[in-house]
Amino acid sequence: MAKSLPENVKVLKSLYEASEVINSIRDYNELLEKIMDITLNVLEAERGFLMILEDKKGEMKVEVARNFHKENIINSKEISMTSVYKALQDGEIVLTSDAKTDPRFSQSQSIALYNLRSILVVPLKRLNRVIGVIYIDTQTSKKIFSEEEVEFMNAFANLAVLSIENAKLTNSLAIENLTLKKEISSLYNFEDIIGTSKKMRDVLRLLEKVINSDVPVLLEGESGTGKGLIARAIHFNSPRKDKKFITQYCGALPETLLESELFGYVKGAFTGALTDKMGLFEAADGGTFFLDEVGDLSVSTQTKLLRVLQEHKIRRLGDTEDRNVDVRIISATNKILEDEVKKGTFREDLFYRLKVVKIVIPPLRERKEDIPILVKYLIHKLNGKNKNIEGVSNEAMAALLKYDWPGNIRELENVIQHAIVMAQNDIITIDDIPEEILNKRMIRREFYSKRLKDVEREHILNVLADNDYSRKKTAEILGISLRTLHYKLKEYNIERKNEKSEEEK
Ligand SMILES: Nc1ncnc2c1ncn2[C@@H]1O[C@H](COP(=O)(O)OP(=O)(O)OP(=O)(O)O)[C@@H](O)[C@H]1O
Numbered sequence: 216m217a218k219s220l221p222e223n224v225k226v227l228k229s230l231y232e233a234s235e236v237i238n239s240i241r242d243y244n245e246l247l248e249k250i251m252d253i254t255l256n257v258l259e260a261e262r263g264f265l266m267i268l269e270d271k272k273g274e275m276k277v278e279v280a281r282n283f284h285k286e287n288i289i290n291s292k293e294i295s296m297t298s299v300y301k302a303l304q305d306g307e308i309v310l311t312s313d314a315k316t317d318p319r320f321s322q323s324q325s326i327a328l329y330n331l332r333s334i335l336v337v338p339l340k341r342l343n344r345v346i347g348v349i350y351i352d353t354q355t356s357k358k359i360f361s362e363e364e365v366e367f368m369n370a371f372a373n374l375a376v377l378s379i380e381n382a383k384l385t386n387s388l389a390i391e392n393l394t395l396k397k398e399i400s401s402l403y404n405f406e407d408i409i410g411t412s413k414k415m416r417d418v419l420r421l422l423e424k425v426i427n428s429d430v431p432v433l434l435e436g437e438s439g440t441g442k443g444l445i446a447r448a449i450h451f452n453s454p455r456k457d458k459k460f461i462t463q464y465c466g467a468l469p470e471t472l473l474e475s476e477l478f479g480y481v482k483g484a485f486t487g488a489l490t491d492k493m494g495l496f497e498a499a500d501g502g503t504f505f506l507d508e509v510g511d512l513s514v515s516t517q518t519k520l521l522r523v524l525q526e527h528k529i530r531r532l533g534d535t536e537d538r539n540v541d542v543r544i545i546s547a548t549n550k551i552l553e554d555e556v557k558k559g560t561f562r563e564d565l566f567y568r569l570k571v572v573k574i575v576i577p578p579l580r581e582r583k584e585d586i587p588i589l590v591k592y593l594i595h596k597l598n599g600k601n602k603n604i605e606g607v608s609n610e611a612m613a614a615l616l617k618y619d620w621p622g623n624i625r626e627l628e629n630v631i632q633h634a635i636v637m638a639q640n641d642i643i644t645i646d647d648i649p650e651e652i653l654n655k656r657m658i659r660r661e662f663y664s665k666r667l668k669d670v671e672r673e674h675i676l677n678v679l680a681d682n683d684y685s686r687k688k689t690a691e692i693l694g695i696s697l698r699t700l701h702y703k704l705k706e707y708n709i710e711r712k713n714e715k716s717e718e719e720k
Pocket residue numbers: 407408409410436437438439440441442443444445549624625628
């Protein structure tokens with residue numbers, strides 16, 4: 216149909232302006248509002264609403280309404296639902312230029328009642344699927360929607376759908392992050408301790424019980440399981456949270472150095488002790504003291520620590536006086552302290568004092584069901600300024616689930632950090648996962664995928680080769696009769712190799 220150039224140019228111009236606007240909006244609700252307003256403005260309509268098909272329920276929901284009451288629309292007689300259903304069904308624009316004279320609608324109650332004049336219903340289509348509709352109409356004004364305007368709406372609806380789908384995606388991720396946060400924080404308020412497995416829930420439940428008391432807590436767990444994290448969580452959720460939290464690593468430190476750190480010293484206590492110095496226990500007064508790798512303490516230091524626990528007293532090195540300290544002791548070890556006690560390297564009385572409550576933090580391989588939520592959390596935590604990773608591919612997740620994580624969550628954290636850097640786009644794929652993790656997985660997968668028969672055949676061949684193909688010896692080693700061996704050789708099609716050499720034996 217021939218159209219005058221100016222009209223066409225006008226349509227294009229409006230379209231261009233509209234696309235500029237909606238492209239700049241990422242927020243889902245704001246976007247829908249804007250789409251509605253642009254439609255009303257460009258087409259000079261009086262009323263309008265925008266409905267979106269809800270993915271999950273498959274129901275239409277009115278998201279925006281202008282000069283309508285959102286809540287009443289679907290059952291309302293104020294509008295021509297006939298046109299809405301028609302547009303939904305056919306996926307085509309429904310234009311009624313003059314409702315009163317249109318034979319399709321003239322019987323409709325709504326038109327009769329409300330004096331509708333022109334109605335336009337535009338389906339929002341994505342790949343031939345209707346995901347929503349825009350409805351506009353005019354009543355009192357003389358306005359009738361023109362063909363150019365319909366053309367504008369056709370093109371505009373296409374742009375709008377793309378923006379809506381994009382915003383939906385962003386929106387669902389934002390919601391997901393929010394629910395993730397809620398999910399996490401609702402778990403006993405230990406916001407950074409992620410894990411919903413039974414084993415982690417048990418740990419969190421225990422934590423919940425110990426935070427409000429002063430009892431010493433011993434954290435036992437492999438490296439990277441979160442002992443440091445949990446020690447901090449106990450302190451910062453406890454009544455002592457406004458006082459100091461001091462950590463001292465006890466492994467591989469010379470005894471006097473460690474003791475002067477912990478207990479302080481007086482001037483002249485040893486060469487180099489030029490002034491009095493306060494120790495860390497005193498500095499932590501009123502707060503919490505975290506002794507990391509407590510299993511490495513020397514026996515002399517253990518004795519001094521026992522005094523802190525029993526009498527709440529310390530003595531600075533070289534001093535003659537005791538000082539009172541009020542500290543809560545949390546200790547951690549990746550050794551089994553009980554074994555150290557049996558070996559005689561750890562004082563039994565100290566052990567019992569430290570482990571008034573013992574919390575064993577399970578290794579990640581024993582709670583692999585926590586891996587997906589941890590991965591989600593770590594991506595969220597580690598996404599850099601320029602990265603916006605949204606998740607991991609199924610294949611990559613499968614690889615992460617297969618691996619045994621000897622370095623536990625610290626190792627997982629490193630792998631995710633690495634993958635975020637490597638990722639080409641928004642999703643972490645198997646190519647972004649470090650080789651070692653995949654290799655172990657492959658070796659293992661290959662190993663476990665062998666049929667029992669193949670393993671048996673291979674084993675027989677190996678034993679034969681190791682014993683110069685002597686069947687007698689092989690049968691002996693395998694613990695089977697010579698007859699059974701012969702049977703198996705036949706079954707597995709093992710050549711009577713080196714027959715001669717066997718006969719010679
Ligand atoms: N449940 C968890 N949820 C979230 N992050 C965790 C969790 N457990 C550990 N992490 C993170 O993993 C890393 C290692 O944890 P942490 O340093 O507390 O382990 P650790 O048991 O003290 O290890 P090590 O024995 O080697 O000192 C930290 O960055 C910590 O924040």
